[in-house]
Amino acid sequence: MAKKASVRDVRRRNRALILRHVWLNGPTSRSEVGAATGLSAATVTNVMNELLAEGTVREEGFLDSDGGRRRAIVSVAHDAALVIGADVGETQIGVDVLDLGLNRLAGRVYPFKGRRIEVGEARTAIADQVTSMLAELGVDAARVVGLGLGVPGIVEEDRQVVHAEVVGWHGVDFSGFGDHLGIPAYIDNGAKSTTQAEAWFGAARDTDHAVMVLIGEGAGAGIITDGRLYRGSSSSAGEWGHTKISLDGPHCRCGRAGCVETFVGASAVLSQWRGPDETWLGRETEGVDAVLTAWRDGDPAAQRAIDGLVRHLGLALSNLVNLYNPEKIIVGGWFGDRIAAELLGDLQAAVRAFALDQPGGEVVLVRSQLGPEAAVLGAATLPISQLIESGAGVERLTTA
Numbered sequence: 001m002a003k004k005a006s007v008r009d010v011r012r013r014n015r016a017l018i019l020r021h022v023w024l025n026g027p028t029s030r031s032e033v034g035a036a037t038g039l040s041a042a043t044v045t046n047v048m049n050e051l052l053a054e055g056t057v058r059e060e061g062f063l064d065s066d067g068g069r070r071r072a073i074v075s076v077a078h079d080a081a082l083v084i085g086a087d088v089g090e091t092q093i094g095v096d097v098l099d100l101g102l103n104r105l106a107g108r109v110y111p112f113k114g115r116r117i118e119v120g121e122a123r124t125a126i127a128d129q130v131t132s133m134l135a136e137l138g139v140d141a142a143r144v145v146g147l148g149l150g151v152p153g154i155v156e157e158d159r160q161v162v163h164a165e166v167v168g169w170h171g172v173d174f175s176g177f178g179d180h181l182g183i184p185a186y187i188d189n190g191a192k193s194t195t196q197a198e199a200w201f202g203a204a205r206d207t208d209h210a211v212m213v214l215i216g217e218g219a220g221a222g223i224i225t226d227g228r229l230y231r232g233s234s235s236s237a238g239e240w241g242h243t244k245i246s247l248d249g250p251h252c253r254c255g256r257a258g259c260v261e262t263f264v265g266a267s268a269v270l271s272q273w274r275g276p277d278e279t280w281l282g283r284e285t286e287g288v289d290a291v292l293t294a295w296r297d298g299d300p301a302a303q304r305a306i307d308g309l310v311r312h313l314g315l316a317l318s319n320l321v322n323l324y325n326p327e328k329i330i331v332g333g334w335f336g337d338r339i340a341a342e343l344l345g346d347l348q349a350a351v352r353a354f355a356l357d358q359p360g361g362e363v364v365l366v367r368s369q370l371g372p373e374a375a376v377l378g379a380a381t382l383p384i385s386q387l388i389e390s391g392a393g394v395e396r397l398t399t400a
């Protein structure tokens, strides 16, 4: 029995290695897969034949190699199944239906006010959007390999219990989510899933050591170390927005004070500019555009606010640099994207000034490549990741 299980484990591992390579680097050839995975030609051929037979990958033509032998080019069969990505953000839930190449086939946005949404409302909104989009596309739920859900909080290791204080969710049990849709669901922290999207397709694609920071109203981070997302003992690693940079700083949504996001979040910067009495609730993007315009025009209050942002954000990022020694820091999120577009050089200088010389001198700050799409794409990587790591084929997952 033990031997049988172990053979099965090896087979699953080999399938996972090969699928992962084809998914992230395809179209590719069998020999490239062999070179990248270190597996023997016979193993690659066996596994590839299985994947071809079950329709998970397909041949896409041939390349002539130097020796005159023709090499078949293989890639994941993007239209073999569908995947759903849903992300609960600060002001809206985005839900997309995508193919296995993460090309978007349909997308919906469900806005909510006051940065709070009841769990029941969120569940219903996602389910309704999924049902209506699948109906519109004329697709049966059985063709969907999974639904990935990104949430703005901590998701416990079993991926079912969510602690998202910022939207008012305290220990919410998501087990069974997706059951009535007939679609398996996978849940993770939105910053982590977004970071996974940048690692697969975006700015962190070519590095094994990167930190992605997402800045909007709040702030979060995803840490990639040795090519893998760093999770910590119960998956809460990366709650950088609630690390403290002041003992007596402003009050934070988490109930404490002096957190990074109380200095670098959009509203924090707006209240530095126009004072705490002016409310920007529901108009944050408009406000951010206005403060940046005023800053460019030389308005002294705007310059003080932006200067404060650069110094505090530089300080907070330098702590990540000293702790994790990343090659790259990717700056994203809706506010982070605007910061990166205008202030990346200033920010890089501030990080260098605060961090230790060696890691500070090596790290490069870059703007997110995937932009606002990254959150929903990231959520969609959750079921695909599961499909890859389990070594399952498309057919087995969809008919399971």
Ligand SMILES: [Zn+2]
Pocket (backbone or CB within 6 Å): 241, 242, 252, 253, 254, 255, 256, 257, 259
């Ligand atoms: Zn906090």
